Amino acid sequence: MKAIYPGSFDPITYGHVDIISRARQIFDELVIAIMVNDEKSGSFTMDERLEMVRECIRDYDNVSVVIGNGLTVDFARKIGATVLVRGIRAVSDYEYELQLATANMTLAEDIHTIFILAKPEYSFLSSSTAKVIAKNHGDLSAFVPDNVARKLREKYR
Numbered sequence: 074m075k076a077i078y079p080g081s082f083d084p085i086t087y088g089h090v091d092i093i094s095r096a097r098q099i100f101d102e103l104v105i106a107i108m109v110n111d112e113k114s115g116s117f118t119m120d121e122r123l124e125m126v127r128e129c130i131r132d133y134d135n136v137s138v139v140i141g142n143g144l145t146v147d148f149a150r151k152i153g154a155t156v157l158v159r160g161i162r163a164v165s166d167y168e169y170e171l172q173l174a175t176a177n178m179t180l181a182e183d184i185h186t187i188f189i190l191a192k193p194e195y196s197f198l199s200s201s202t203a204k205v206i207a208k209n210h211g212d213l214s215a216f217v218p219d220n221v222a223r224k225l226r227e228k229y230r
């Protein structure tokens with residue numbers, strides 16, 4: 074079974090990596106889709122995000138990464154994925170994720186959203202937190218992989 078893990082990945086964090094490492098054990102194939110989002114301009118370009126994700130999944134043979142556009146469910150169909158993976162951190166994510174999943178279910182009965190939990194130590198970790206730490210020159214080692222920490226330091230030097 075093929076699954077899609079869509080998101081902004083601006084940039085990828087250890088929370089995302091944890092979800093990826095679990096999802097790849099459940100599904101035969103996992104496609105990470107960095108989705109173009111006109112509502113959010115983002116800190117890194119799509120190509121920078123792609124490159125960072127690519128380095129993080131180098132050792133995972135059944136995981137790939139692409140840039141996606143349009144509605145997530147349409148994109149999922151286009152690549153032949155029937156499962157849509159999302160992560161839930163704290164209760165605060167629940168309402169937003171429920172809204173998204175319900176909308177996607179209404180749009181596409183054939184695509185199924187599955188929520189995966191990350192390790193508790195990542196439950197308060199987001200791309201925005203990593204960026205705030207980077208802006209203030211804090212230690213990023215517990216939050217993002219080394220290649221991402223390097224890019225964040227370069228950006229906020």
Ligand code: ADP
Pocket residue numbers: 079080081082083086087088089092158159160161162166190191195196197198199200
């Ligand atoms: P989006 O803009 O679509 O929310 P993100 O890259 O912020 O994109 O997140 C993609 C998915 O990964 C979301 O379902 C989000 O809840 C999940 N996620 C992000 N960080 C974590 C984390 N630390 N633990 C668990 N899930 C996470």
